[in-house]
Amino acid sequence: MAGETKYRDIVREIALDQYGYVTTRDATEAGVPAVELPKLAARGGLENVAYGLYRVPDALPTPYDQFAEALLRVGEGAYLHGESVLALLGLGDVNPRRIKVATRRRARPRLPAFVELTKVRVGASARFYEGLASQSVADALLECRGRIETQELLNAAEQARGEGLLTTAEWQRVRKEIAS
Template identity: 40%
Template sequence: MAGSIEQQLYDLAEDNYGYVTTRMAAAASIPAHRLVQLAERGALERVSRGVYRLVRFPPSPLDSYMAATLWPSGLQGVLCHDTALDLYDVCDINPHRVHIAVPRSHRVRRAVPKQYVIHHVDLEAIEISAVGGIPVTKLLRTIADCVAAGVGTYLLEQAVANGTSRGLLLSREARIATELISPRKSGGAQ
C-alpha cells in the first residue's frame, strides 16, 4: 500500500517540481500523518510546515521558487516584483528575497521566513501567468510593481526591451510599461 501512496504523491508532485502539500495530499485522500511517516522513512523531505518534497525527484534550479509559491497555507502564492523579473529572465536583476503575492483576505498565521516577502494583493486572473509551471504575475503587472518598489530604471528598461523581443509584452503593453518607467527618468531615479 505504501507504494501506491508514494505513486499517488509522485503523480501529485509531478507538476510541482517534486513538491506536495498536505492540502494536495488530503484532496487525494492521503492523510497528513502518512506524509510524516514517509518523511521519517526518508522518502519525503519536509521543506516547511505543510510542504514536502519527494526525495527521488530530480532537483531543478527553480525548486526554491516553486517551494515559495506553496509556502502560504491553504493556497498557492504567485511570484511577483523582482522575483518575477528574475523568473522571466528579462533583465540582470538578482533578488535578495522571494516576493510572493497572496490575496488580501489571506491571513499568514506563522512567522514569515526571512527570505520571503509577502504582498497582500487581490490579483485578477488576467494578471497571472506561469513560467515553467510556476505561478507569476504577468510581465506588465510585474514591471508596474517594480516601478512602485523602486527597482532601478535600467533594469526595468532592460525588462521591457527583452520582454517585447521575446513576445512577453505586446506592443501596447510595452508602451504602457515605458510610460510607467518614464516619469522616474525625468525625476532622476535610477
C-alpha cells in the same frame, strides 16, 4: 506495504509536477490520507520541509525550486511579485535577496528568511510562468519602478517583448509609464 507503495507513487507524481514539492492538501485531494505523509517521511520517501509541505528527496533540482517552495509555503492564492517575477524569467539583471510572494488573503505562515510576504488589493490577477503563479510581467516591471534603474527596466521590458511575454498593448503601456 502495497498501499504504501501506491501512496508513494501518487505523492511522487504530484511532487514531480511541482518542482519536487507536495502539500498535505494536494495529497489528500488525490486520495492519499494525510496520516500517510509523515509515515512516508519517516521511511525516507519524503522530506518534511515545513508544516504540511514535503519534498521528494530524489527530485532533480531546477532553478525554479525555491520559487515553488515559497509559493507553497504561503499557500493557496499566493503568487510571485515584483522583482521575483523578473528573476524567475531571467529578465534584466535582477537578483533579489528575498523571493517576494503576494497574496490577497490574510496569511501568517512561518516563513524562512528568503521569503517576503506582501498583502495586495483584491483586484490583482496572477498569470502562470514556468508553471508558477506570478504577477503579470507588465505589472511586475511597473512595480519595480524606483527600485531598479529606469534603463534596466526598459531593457528588461524590451527583452520580455522579444520573448513574447508582453503583448503590444502591454509593451507600449510599460514603455510609456517607465519612461515618464
